[in-house]
Amino acid sequence: MPQTRHITFILVEEFSHLAFSCAVEPLRIANLVSGEELYRWSFVSEHGEQAVCSNGSITLVHSGLQGLAKCDQLFVLSGIHMRDHVTRPLLATLRRERARGTKIGALCSGAWVLAEAGFLDGMQAAIHWEYHDAFMEAFPEVNLVRSVFVADEKHITASGGTATADLMLHLIERDHGEELAIDVADQMVYNAVRNATAKQRVSLQSRNGMRNAHLSKAITIMQDSIETPVSPSFIADELGISTRQLERLFGKYLNTSPKKYFMEMRLERAQKLLLQTEASVTEVAVACGFENPGHFSRVYRSSFGVTPHAQRNKID
Template identity: 75%
Template sequence: MSKIQHFAFLLVEEFSHLAFSCAVEPLRIANLVSGRTLYDWSFGSENGATATCSNGSVTLVHYGFDAIPKCQQLFALSGIHMRNHVSKPLLAALRRERARGTRIGALCSGAWVLAEAGFLKGMQAAIHWEYHDSFMEGFPEVNLVRSVFVADEKHMTASGGTATADLMLHLIERDHGYDLAVAVADQMVYNAVRNATAEQKVSLQSRNGMRNRHLARAIQMMHDHVSDPISPALIAEDIGISTRQLERLFGKYLNTSPKKYSMEMRLERARNLLIQTESSVTDVALSCGFDSPGHFSRVYKAAFNVTPMLQRGRID
């Protein structure tokens, strides 16, 4: 792709400065490393002059929401208290851009903005973990996932922070190839780039819903038994609830099942071991509770779209 792509960022008041930097810097570095102008970018805000992020920094912008230039990609970028800033001018701007055929996505809590606009019905979406419970309650028609980003829907979404960098590197690879994406990641000294299937990881105490003692205990047991997985039935028996109750807890708070959560946890650990250690594929498989290296390879490829053997040396 040789044509310069223009990325427009609509900065919603109290937006995340971390997500903002992780969105723009990979584009800048892609230009620097390639020696060509592959991307340019601009910023908009409601008042058309400035936008204030959650840490109090003020960013100068190029236009208001009523004067968005022609662009190949538009992102709504918000942060804390986004519900207070989903204004009529913002929603109107997004709907106008959709009518123009602009590709529209969202960063950090921006999925909330797109959901308010009615863009995400029936789609998968990612949002910062802090808003998972309220988002699922407010927008049950959206298939919220725990992934760091979603790139294969009409509207791309990233969960914020460094997940935004993951999405941008994914787009750079899509547009200009794997080698450039690796070079950009190297310039960022970013060696743990995640693909879309990677989950958001936070402490059990911090994640919404983890105050539920049964759920917290169940997840801790899964962590303790990664190398020798135990069944949901045994977990439920140990913590004193029924298997059905356990299924409901995982569905309510994590939008998944105990079996799937355990498998994803084991695969994520396997991925980290493959990237960070020299352990053989067989040893990694055994340490993550897989009896057969062949079965492990099939499950791993289905999850990450790459075999364990080929995982080494890739950034995703």
Template identity: 70%
Template sequence: MSETEHYVFLLVEGFSHLAFSCAVEPLRIANLVSGKPLYHWSYISENGDTATSSNDSVTLVHGGLEPLNKVDILFVLSGLNVWEHITPGLLSFIRRERAHGIKIGALCSGAFVLAKAGLLDGVPTALHWEYHDSFMEEFPEVSLCRNVFVSDAKYITASGGTATADLMLHLIEKNHGSDLAVAVADQMVYNAVREATAEQRVSLQSRHGIRNPNLVRAIQIMADSIEDPVSPSVIADEVGISTRQLERLFGRYLNCSPAKYFLDMRLHKAQNLLLQTEQSVTEISLSCGFKTQAHFARVFRAQFGNTPLMHRTKII
């Protein structure tokens, strides 16, 4: 590794500007605080001129998909609708650089690009929680985890947003010591740095103040059986309580019935798949436990105010 590390950020159209800033600013501040050029960074995009983020900010880049030289790591950074911007040229570039020994990582939804390139099978991978449903449907061989970032696998990944800052601070600490990482975090007024093993979303217990293990177990059973839903009575049997007790738990802690909570869980997964995949409405309805498309359309419209197809095509 050279004295100055060179990070290249491949900005895919629609990339997350928040993750972008959280990736670059810690490097800039590390140089400032240390008084040394510890890091150099550059941006590339497929067109070689600009890249537009999800908030419509346009970033000038330093080049296109030419062969890289003297690069310590290439980070693929994407965001909304990443699957619409994964092109053969993009995949060829990543595969070529990997074959040439370039270390590669992914930020935010960038794991989609690496997975599409065939790099992530069996690799522990961090990805923004909002994309988990669609990612697992398309890439079941990838070892997806809820960590904010993964730094000790073959490919470094971060789930996006401020998790990108956590990753960069971790890399700064690893290469230049904890004192510098703490100083950079202080300059960022960032006093809640997370370890890689931290989960992206707070636990069910934290979200709802739940300390009842029976309710937590019941909800886990629901999450594990979305494709083939089980009845409240079956859930109660597995938990080891009566159906009436299960009803009381959901009413007390979540202000709804077990059936309503389970239906909402299935519908929100369907919503994610509609917006994040190209699966047909029929495929999505089956993967979310609805036996007929008509039933799926009816309950979906009652929940979200429009049909599944309308929901997919509307402008978000």
């Protein structure tokens, strides 16, 4: 009879209920279809009574941080506003467990917590795409990837949502073979299981019904040049087409111009950095390719109806 693996989930306040279900249900189903207790699990919160997820649901837990039992795998599961819930007791517990030899991973925005603890330096890690810009600014020493999960590092990380199910199915396959993982996926009616290298966000082509390689490449160039913006003529030269052709592509598929699209992309990143990081308005401006803070403030207000300083004050 296989040895039962014990997995503990630290539920950080405002954790993702979707990621939570996608983490636990594959384990339950693995036990069900195998007819054996392959896995058991425990829930932990800082205060040891309950944890409230982002949709308001309340989950009763088995213990607090001080009562953590020995386990085979520990996952930190958080969700929105994770920075507000990274406490000293939580970080101390994680460091104590690491010294104890516990395998520690993170789900959804939990990679932020591990990075705050200093666990991910020099490693690849995955986090929900919504936090990518802020994470890269806060933790440049971590090799953040856009994959749905990372399972071949010391600290396993998954980007949240259904990516958590992908990770759990990967772990079930690793522990008990491909056949059981397929059976579990079938029980979940989950026929689009992704491997670790799959990207989180749906491709631009899929979102817009496009199959134009030039347009896709142009947007990739923009994404890679946010800190040092390039001109439409430069992008066109890189693609080997005329600036006029580039303008027509953006007009046909996106109903906008390359210049306007690029500006909106930079401002969207600026908004995320203002809302998710402690970087100053000037630092955010520079990170998004604005050399003049005054110009940045004007275009930001024109786009979002508030100045960057007012945007920051909304969350203070």
